[in-house]
Amino acid sequence: MSDSALSIDWIAVDWGSTRLRAWARSRDGGILQRVDSAQGAAGLAPEQFEPALLELVEPWLTPEKRTTVIACGMAGARQGWIETPYSSVPCRPLSVERLVEAPVVDSRLRVLIVPGLSQSRPADVMRGEETQLAGVLAAQPGYGGLVCLPGTHCKWAELQEGRVIAFRTFMTGELYALLSQSSVLRHSLLPDADSSDAWDNNVFVDAARHAFDHPEQVWAELFGLRAQGLLQGQTAANGRACLSGLLIGAELAAARTLWQGRKITLVGNIGLPGLYLEALHALDIEVRALNTQRTTLDGLKQVFDLVVTDNRS
Incomplete structure (x- = not known):
């Protein structure tokens, strides 16, 4: 047990497919410590989730109390720690009544998993992003408009x-990974x-501008990336830049009916979200960017506050 463990009131966890991130929090939402690992949900069997979590957070636990862990993301997937039923839109992003308590062996832990959201028509689901949406509302109370949450599945x-009234998922990030790593394009x-x-x-x-203006041509442009590498000496880095621009530009064109004439908030401003921000600015589309970690933590803090309020009632 570390000295700081005594001042930790709860633990926030964002459990993605490839990464596990945890934050030691005070009751007022302050961040006391942060840790992460590569033990993402996609590589774990249900019985491996508790040991993976303990490997990170055990120094924060004490035998004198049971520490609440609020977890969002893929820990609640069908293949995760324990499946959490979806909340159907339209609905608020978070609901304390639908939290699911994960089975644990260690008596120092109480793990509550946030449910994802579902949509019947067109069929769609999300896990983890609902917490970020709650964080967007915390940063912008009364916000009405579109929120873009880039990732493997945007x-x-x-x-x-x-x-949350409705949402759509675009597999742009996964398509980029498949085309750049597993298709003939990988050679270039x-x-x-x-x-x-x-x-x-x-x-x-x-490339993003071209794809946005002519999305129907994107599929005819892809093999050209291989040809340009063979015939014109295009570098691998510029080939990846072009592929990313084509796919993101095509996504923005496909989502035009969703965002046109509305406010847009983008969660993130570096890495992949930074590319979306760059493309939106290049197309003269007004957008406000919020910090990804801050948005996630604000959403998890709302869940904790709801749990504390519920326990007192």
Whole structure:
């Protein structure tokens, strides 16, 4: 037991498919410590979740109390720790009544998993993003408009009067990974260990603009990335920039009916979200970006507050 464990009131956890992140929190929401690991939900059997969590947070636990862990993300998936039923939209992003308590052996833990959201028509689901949507509402009370949540599967969600009205998922990130790593394009896009070529942002922006204006042409452009590498010496980095621009531009075109004429909030501003932000700005689309970690933590804090209030009633 560490000295700081005595001042930790609860633990926030974001359990993605590939990463596990945990934050030691005070009752007022302050962050006392942060840890993470590569033990994502996709690589764990149900009985492995508790040991993976304990490996990170055991120094924060004391035998004198049972520490509440609020977890969002893939821990609640069908293949996760314990399946949590979806809440159907339209609904508020978070509901304390639908939290599911995960089975644990260690008596120092109480683990509550946040349910995801579902939509019947068109059929769609999300896990983890609902917590970020709650964080968006915490940062922008009364917000009405679209929220873009980039990731392997990018979500576009409509918020109105504190509720999630509808959402759509685009597999843009996964398509990028499959095309760049598993298709014939990999021969021109995978970085060479000896190469020092750098990503040209102008290539990305030009490709995004082209795909946005002519999304029907994207599928005819893809093999050209291989040909350009063979015939014109296009670098692998610029090939990846072009592929990313084509796919993100096509997504923005496909989502046009969702965001056109509405406010847009983007969760994130670096990495993949940064590319969405760059593409939106290049297309003169007004957008406000929020910090990803802050948004997730604000959402988890809302769950904790609801749990504390519920326990007192």
